[in-house]
Amino acid sequence: MKDLQSIADSLGLTPLCGDLGKEVTGCYAGDLLSWVMSHAQYGDVWVTIMSNINVVAVASLTECACVIMAEGVMPDSEVLKVAKEKDITLFSDPRSTYELCCLVGKQLSENE
Amino acid sequence: MLEDVVRFTFNVDGEDFSSAGAASVQVKKHLRQMGFSPEIIRRVAIAMYEGEINMVIHADGGVATVEVTDDSIVMILEDKGPGIPDVALAMQEGFSTAKENIRSLGFGAGMGLPNMKKYSDSMKIETEVGKGTTIIMTVNV
Numbered sequence: 001m002k003d004l005q006s007i008a009d010s011l012g013l014t015p016l017c018g019d020l021g022k023e024v025t026g027c028y029a030g031d032l033l034s035w036v037m038s039h040a041q042y043g044d045v046w047v048t049i050m051s052n053i054n055v056v057a058v059a060s061l062t063e064c065a066c067v068i069m070a071e072g073v074m075p076d077s078e079v080l081k082v083a084k085e086k087d088i089t090l091f092s093d094p095r096s097t098y099e100l101c102c103l104v105g106k107q108l109s110e111n112e
Numbered sequence: 113m114l115e116d117v118v119r120f121t122f123n124v125d126g127e128d129f130s131s132a133g134a135a136s137v138q139v140k141k142h143l144r145q146m147g148f149s150p151e152i153i154r155r156v157a158i159a160m161y162e163g164e165i166n167m168v169i170h171a172d173g174g175v176a177t178v179e180v181t182d183d184s185i186v187m188i189l190e191d192k193g194p195g196i197p198d199v200a201l202a203m204q205e206g207f208s209t210a211k212e213n214i215r216s217l218g219f220g221a222g223m224g225l226p227n228m229k230k231y232s233d234s235m236k237i238e239t240e241v242g243k244g245t246t247i248i249m250t251v252n253v
Contacts, residue, residue, distance in 0.1 A: 034165075034223035037158050038230070042150070050218045054165075057133030061140065061157045078130070086137075 001025050004065050004089065007045065007107050011093070011100070013068070017080055018089025022065045027104040029097050033058050040064050047100045051075045059088045066090065070097040118146070118180040124164050124189075126173025129217070135176050136161040139187075146180065152253060155231040156185050159249050162224045163189040169214050170194065171245065187232075187249045195241035203229065 005020040007013075025043030030036040031050050037058055040046050046064040048055065051073045059067050066089035069075065074092050075083065083090050093100060120142060122135035140157045148156075160176070167174040171193020179186040196202045203225050210220025229235045232249035239245040 031218055032221040032223070033218040034162060034221050034227055036218075037161060038223065038227050042154075052217050053130040054133060054217060054219070057137065057161065060137055061133065061161055062154075 001043075002108055004045075007104060008091070010107055011103050013091045013093060015066075016075065016090045016092060017084045018066065018087060020089065022089065024065045024104075024108065027101055027108065028064070029101050037062060045104045047097045047104070049073050049097065051079060053079050053082060055079070056083045056086060056088055059083075060086045068093055068100055070095060070100055116181075118142075120178045120180075122176045122178075124167045124173045124176055124191075126168055126171065129168055132165050132168045133161055135164050139178050142178075143180070143185070148185075148253065152185070152251060156187070156251050159228045159231040159251070160187050162227045163187065163247060163249070165219060166224045167191045167193070169210055169219060174244075183253055184233075185251045185253065187247075187251075189247045189249075190244070191246075192244040195243055195245055196237065196239040197241050199237055199239065 002024050004022045004024050007024055008020055023043055024045055026041055028040040028044040029047045031048050033054055040062040042063045044064040045066055047068045047070050049071050051069050069092040072094040125131055136157050139160055140153055143153045171191035174191030177188040201207055205226045206222040208220045208222035214220045233252045234250045236248045
């Protein structure tokens with residue numbers, strides 16, 4: 001387990017919205033929202049290239065620790081607004097899903 | 113102890129894809145306040161969300177009712193959509209009739225109905241082509 005703040009710091013991530021006081025227990029990558037719904041776990045960092053409003057609903061329902069939008073994907077202002085309301089922590093980063101998952105995985109394993 | 117049945121009803125707006133999931137989030141909030149375990153809440157939320165999304169994608173919305181008792185949480189999803197011509201086929205993982213624009217949003221993976229079955233203890237589908245579909249899902253507490 002690691003706190004989101006230290007993961008964000010080590011990856012050089014600045015949140016678009018949401019707080020960093022959450023605990024991270026795992027990492028999940030996926031773009032098919034139904035699949036993510038049924039497989040992402042509480043406390044996961046969810047890495048995706050999707051940025052539509054339904055991402056916020058899935059993040060809220062799965063209670064993942066945060067969403068990282070990979071490959072430089074940016075949410076629009078409406079998505080950001082709803083994410084803020086629902087206290088979802090969002091990041092956007094130019095790195096690929098693979099790179100981001102590797103880095104998060106490294107952080108999580110260092111802690112063990 | 114719940115005295116009787118606590119019932120929540122939601123109109124699922126078929127026009128508004130962006131608000132899909134609103135009912136599931138509300139149900140989740142209510143169940144948490146009522147003190148249900150996280151695992152029960154998670155199962156209900158997933159099943160309900162998939163059902164809600166299906167109503168928006170395929171049926172132009174509908175009505176979702178959730179009945180909570182001491183023993184179970186029952187979700188009743190009613191729509192006046194096109195109905196499901198072949199339920200066995202629709203239940204197969206990966207089968208989907210969703211259009212490309214829906215797929216580009218991250219849906220249409222053919223996981224909706226299978227997930228609803230997987231996360232509920234029982235699921236009943238009543239459907240008639242051209243009339244609509246009612247799905248009743250029960251999660252035992």
